[in-house]
Amino acid sequence: MDARVGVVLVSHSAGLADGLRDLLAQLGGGAVTVLPAAGTADGGLGTSYELIAGAVRAADGGAGVVLLADLGSSVLTARTVLEDEPGEGRVLVDAPLVEGAVAAVVAASTGAALAEVVAAAEAAREFRKF
Template sequence: MSAPRAGVGIVLVSHSAEVAHSVAGLARGLAGGAPAVRIAVAGGTGHGGLGTSAELIVAGAREVDQGAGVAILADLGSSVLTVKSLLVDGELPDGCRLVDAPFLEGAVAAVVAVSAGAPMDAVEAAAGEAYAYRKS
């Protein structure tokens, strides 16, 4: 019997720990529980306030990295800039990508894709396609 294939990890970066945890829970729930999907949240500052923590982002990426890539979704301006800076400085594991997607809808799409065994390129594409979701 072969070992299970390593899946893409997901890091949700929000200015709020509560928002990051809620989005992770919703995405996991809508993906049927998705027990095999590794999701880390990097919400708020290290001291529990609103903001972005580079340390939490790096720790989250390392936690979910299994060698198949890590899709990082960020909510607002400075969280995006922090992830970009960490990527440029080489502080994140190889294979990490900042995914251009709406935070909530993109997270759901990414978790569903990972739960189906999609590789990194397909996870990124699925999350990005969430921009096309129309509500009217």
């Protein structure tokens, strides 16, 4: 199988990210690496530089990685990781966590390139529920 864009879910809550990962695994048919980088190293609520950095490295199969974050400090921590550990094709996307991740994984599962996956996730800002 060709390399697919990976997805990292940056959240304050491991439970939230794990549940979303389970949903995305079904939507992506198992073709996309989706990794949570959520909570603190000791299992609490918060963000962890080390968890995010490790997930980004692990999700990078050669086609790039899209990061989606839930709240303010998760965005700041993800940005810091990307500044400290720059790499080609690592993009923090300004999109809602759930809808953006769904759009990203669906696009990535088709073999879409990084720019297309980023665009799909960003377009999720405009999704209307009714």
